[in-house]
Amino acid sequence: MDIQVPALDRTLRPLPTAPIRIVHLGLGAFHRSHQAWYTQHSPDAADWGIAAFTGRRPDAATALAAQDGLYTLIERSGNEDTFEVIGSIVEAVDGADVGRLCELVSAPATAMVTLTITEAAYGLASDGTFDRSSAGMAGDLALLAGGTGGTGTGGTPTTPLGRLVLALAARRDAGSGPLAVVSCDNLSGNGEVARRAVVGMAEAWKPDLAAWIGKNVSFVSTSVDRITPRTTEADVAEVEDRCGYRDSSPVVAEPFSDWVLSGDFPAGRPRWEEAGAVVVDDIEPYENRKLWLLNGAHSLLAYAGQLRGHTTVAEALEDPVCREAVEAFWDEASAHLQGEDLHIPEYREALRGRFGNRRIAHHLSQIAADGTTKLRMRALPVLAAERSRGRSGAGSALMLAAWIDYVGQQDSLQDPLATAIRKANDSAGPAGSARVAALLGLVSPQLSDDPEIVSLVAALCGTLATETTGRTSTPSAPHLIPGRNS
């Protein structure tokens, strides 16, 4: 006989419903394991409710709204799971409801807008500037120019940036004063990137709005860290079994968590530092450590690992070829991470343990998405730094070579430049350096304009491939990492 378990909501778990003071764009897994967790664990949590908007689809908002915003955080270590109900999201909204977004952003009580909208959503050109002519941005600018504002009828923008700019216009019109925009995406200088994107959109639409944003909106930079894979059906079943209630939307994360912030909050913020966040003046060293060592290694494993037949980060790390490639990349990156309080050897050791957690099924295919944007921040800075010291940068170049081999094998790709990748793949033949140069140019002209880099990457292409028998080949170490720190 089936035993009916109750559904999770605020009747079953009467957590306080805090007043909305934070608006979030990008209601995905990571926001729920990270910023919502820090907010719940702040001593003033009762004053800080979050209204979170989805990006592309309403599904996550519909599911969460049915649970009054509550969900279970499954903290998954190497040997056990623990469970906590998070209640800081008090309203979950379909991102297409731009009218509600404008209403909330223009409310005087709202102190900040936080973002986890993915790297690709910031409209970055290959030189790191904001590209207002990219498809999404140009479309939204046309909608803003001809639109009807936040009424929900035709003309409302479809990208998170376009929606945010419209909502900021509503805040200005309401006279509700300054607020902070806090990017929590894995981008270097994410505050500055967000500023360029928001001001760039506003300038192209209404220059006076851009001027208002310049005076009233603070763009906070953050370095965010907590490995958060996609939730599976097995996770949903586990919560029902272990917690005795039904939760359609649990989220899984590792026990480790880190949040470094730098910038002003003119309308206030929760006391996140009392929940473990760190506020600094100079975020760059922390950001580089995280983006290069963690995310760089993730991207390397994503491409190298899949080429070698692996599915998850932990599986790939057990392959000596992948492991050695990661260590070689880390050696290169570490040479450019200075500062005693960065504790690089300890950080690397901790990463080996975090990546090796086999109970976290972090899929390489998820990490592999949007490669052109991510490699620009994960491979390029280390490669450039190595070459400026007269070394080859082969450890970072291997990440680019693995990406090139990977995109050559894929029928469909998630990348803002997917069409251009397909063209570069098709037009220039599979193995030649012309194809390598064309693909590198999509990551950055800085790479394709340097013939030495093109030949280095071309020479590394193919070195990680798996034999067609399904068994992995084991290239020798010198073959894998020519010129390592030489």
Ligand SMILES: NC(=O)c1ccc[n+]([C@@H]2O[C@H](COP(=O)([O-])OP(=O)(O)OC[C@H]3O[C@@H](n4cnc5c(N)ncnc54)[C@H](O)[C@@H]3O)[C@@H](O)[C@H]2O)c1
């Ligand atoms: N998952 C992690 O471990 C992790 C850790 C640190 C930082 N992050 C950052 O958070 C971001 C989101 O990660 P997640 O795990 O929550 O992903 P997710 O897929 O669970 O959620 C992403 C959210 O953003 C929306 N979105 C995605 N692309 C968009 C686009 N181009 N335009 C508009 N909306 C878009 C989605 O609809 C969804 O609401 C990452 O891209 C990364 O920058 C993630």
Ligand SMILES: O=P(O)(O)OC[C@@H](O)[C@@H](O)[C@H](O)[C@H](O)CO
């Ligand atoms: O989330 P993305 O797509 O930026 O990158 C994939 C992973 O590298 C990333 O999610 C890490 O797991 C995360 O940054 C750990 O804090």
